Amino acid sequence: MRRTGLSLLLALVPAALWSQEIVQNATLRQAIQAYEALDFPQVIVQGRAALRQRLTAPERARAEELLGFAFSATSQPDSAISAFKEAILLDPDRQLDPRRVSPRITGYFNAALGQVLVVRQLKVDTARFISGAAGSGVPIRFTVTSPARVRTRAISGNTVLLIDSSIVAGTLTLKWNGTLASGDPVPGGKWTIVVDAFGAGQYTTSGSQELQVTAGAVDTVPHLTALPGYTELPETEIPPQSGRPLGIALLYSGFAGAGALALNNGDLGTSTGREIGVAAGAALITGFVMMLKKPAPRPALGNIQYNRLLREQITRRNTDIVQQNAQLRRQVQLTVVPVARGTR
Amino acid sequence: MNRVMVLTSLLAATGVSARAQTVLFGVQGALGDYREVSSNLRFRGSGVGGSLALHFGRFSAEGGLTRVSYDPRDGNAGLASFKSTQIDARLGVDVASGLTAEVGLLRRTVDPELSAQEMAAARIGVRYSKLIGPGATVGLRGNYLAGAKFTGEGSAGLAFELGLLVSVGPQNGRYRFTADYDFQRIDRKVGSAKTPIEQSVVRLGVAVGF
Numbered sequence: 001m002r003r004t005g006l007s008l009l010l011a012l013v014p015a016a017l018w019s020q021e022i023v024q025n026a027t028l029r030q031a032i033q034a035y036e037a038l039d040f041p042q043v044i045v046q047g048r049a050a051l052r053q054r055l056t057a058p059e060r061a062r063a064e065e066l067l068g069f070a071f072s073a074t075s076q077p078d079s080a081i082s083a084f085k086e087a088i089l090l091d092p093d094r095q096l097d098p099r100r101v102s103p104r105i106t107g108y109f110n111a112a113l114g115q116v117l118v119v120r121q122l123k124v125d126t127a128r129f130i131s132g133a134a135g136s137g138v139p140i141r142f143t144v145t146s147p148a149r150v151r152t153r154a155i156s157g158n159t160v161l162l163i164d165s166s167i168v169a170g171t172l173t174l175k176w177n178g179t180l181a182s183g184d185p186v187p188g189g190k191w192t193i194v195v196d197a198f199g200a201g202q203y204t205t206s207g208s209q210e211l212q213v214t215a216g217a218v219d220t221v222p223h224l225t226a227l228p229g230y231t232e233l234p235e236t237e238i239p240p241q242s243g244r245p246l247g248i249a250l251l252y253s254g255f256a257g258a259g260a261l262a263l264n265n266g267d268l269g270t271s272t273g274r275e276i277g278v279a280a281g282a283a284l285i286t287g288f289v290m291m292l293k294k295p296a297p298r299p300a301l302g303n304i305q306y307n308r309l310l311r312e313q314i315t316r317r318n319t320d321i322v323q324q325n326a327q328l329r330r331q332v333q334l335t336v337v338p339v340a341r342g343t344r
Numbered sequence: 345m346n347r348v349m350v351l352t353s354l355l356a357a358t359g360v361s362a363r364a365q366t367v368l369f370g371v372q373g374a375l376g377d378y379r380e381v382s383s384n385l386r387f388r389g390s391g392v393g394g395s396l397a398l399h400f401g402r403f404s405a406e407g408g409l410t411r412v413s414y415d416p417r418d419g420n421a422g423l424a425s426f427k428s429t430q431i432d433a434r435l436g437v438d439v440a441s442g443l444t445a446e447v448g449l450l451r452r453t454v455d456p457e458l459s460a461q462e463m464a465a466a467r468i469g470v471r472y473s474k475l476i477g478p479g480a481t482v483g484l485r486g487n488y489l490a491g492a493k494f495t496g497e498g499s500a501g502l503a504f505e506l507g508l509l510v511s512v513g514p515q516n517g518r519y520r521f522t523a524d525y526d527f528q529r530i531d532r533k534v535g536s537a538k539t540p541i542e543q544s545v546v547r548l549g550v551a552v553g554f
Contacts, residue, residue, distance in 0.1 A: 255484055259506045275525055279546045286482065287482070290480045
């Protein structure tokens with residue numbers, strides 16, 4: 001019963017998964033067919049036979065994995081783990097889909113992972129950053145299956161840069177800031193990230209990721225013409241209509257009339273007042289018309305002060321931007337794109 | 345007809361003319377009241393005037409001419425009509441907002457000769473103008489008339505003039521309507537005898553700016 005259930009779980013692994021891979025070796029193809037027919041003893045026979053023949057590395061990894069599945073299905077855990085170990089060593093990035101593979105097989109696979117030292121899942125993201133800037137860099141992520149001293153380097157031609165060296169077990173994420181030992185930006189071109197893991201007993205393994213690095217100028221900050229959220233206010237305002245023009249005209253006419261009256265020489269009699277009357281009338285009419293007319297704009301001192309402060313602030317910000325741009329023009333922006341991936 | 349005929353003239357334009365203009369030409373109609381020596385010698389009249397005003401930043405120069413035909417006010421027998429021609433010149437400098445210090449000259453002649461006192465004097469004083477609306481100003485003027493000279497003898501220890509100035513027009517200053525009132529009091533003395541003179545003139549006109 002137990003074997004039948006496991007077989008059914010194994011059967012969940014889609015045959016298409018295997019058929020997608022091109023298998024040249026006839027014996028291996030027979031092993032795959034036996035697996036699809038749930039004939040696990042035959043899988044073991046054909047798989048072992050295939051491994052004795054000349055196979056490509058992917059075919060060899062496939063054969064080992066088939067054996068692992070078959071040993072798991074026939075309750076031979078040690079053999080299954082051993083077969084999985086071989087498969088992992090041949091293809092360190094190989095992993096099982098936990099949604100399609102039974103937990104028992106996944107457990108054997110994980111046990112195999114814990115017994116080998118490989119660098120897996122080395123991934124370098126595409127990134128654009130300013131070389132040497134604090135907190136910037138391209139993320140490098142990988143997994144080491146067993147505790148080991150791991151040395152991560154970037155290599156281009158004769159240039160070898162040490163990115164990190166530490167004892168690692170599990171997944172590690174690093175950031176490469178793209179600088180040479182001198183602090184200068186790395187030149188553009190092909191670079192390779194190489195991760196070497198040194199386990200006990202001088203056993204080593206490594207993974208690598210090739211990158212295309214492009215060096216370019218850093219974008220500068222445009223100058224400000226306005227502060228976001230702040231707009232200049234009109235520097236003139238139209239005062240409300242009032243009787244002030246007429247009042248001023250009345251006042252001035254009164255001054256002139258009273259002055260002429262007060263300064264009149266009594267020896268000469270009194271003036272008819274015709275002349276001052278005409279002038280005062282003209283002044284009052286002017287004042288009355290101006291009282292009815294839309295007042296002239298006058299400076300809005302508060303707004304003028306506000307605009308002056310705003311312009312000073314913009315000037316200050318632009319001065320900062322000039323300094324910032326001068327600094328940015330000395331910097332180099334690196335664009336890192338992973339172009340190929342391989343392990344050895 | 346005792347009305348004074350219109351003559352072209354140059355006359356001090358109103359101090360409140362459009363400051364934006366460099367040159368301002370004006371023509372005016374004038375009304376006058378002239379009294380001399382006693383309350384029996386009183387004349388009224390009308391006439392014309394002309395003016396030219398130049399503005400150079402804080403500085404201004406104004407000149408004008410006013411001709412008024414005066415008739416005896418009460419039709420008293422024995423008083424003859426005469427024509428008065430007054431020339432005014434002023435140089436000004438703005439010393440504060442709206443406040444202008446002025447110096448200038450005044451000369452008044454009469455025709456026929458000796459029908460009234462001719463005189464000349466220097467003037468020194470201030471003018472203050474106030475904007476009361478778009479293109480409209482009113483102002484006051486006060487001048488002391490110094491060193492007054494007359495065709496007859498005499499001198500004037502106290503002589504001054506008081507003015508009211510009105511100017512209104514479009515804000516571009518291309519043309520303006522003006523009203524200009526001058527009151528003169530001259531306390532002339534001949535020996536110990538008082539022979540005062542007073543004149544009031546109002547000029548209404550239009551000025552064109554360039």
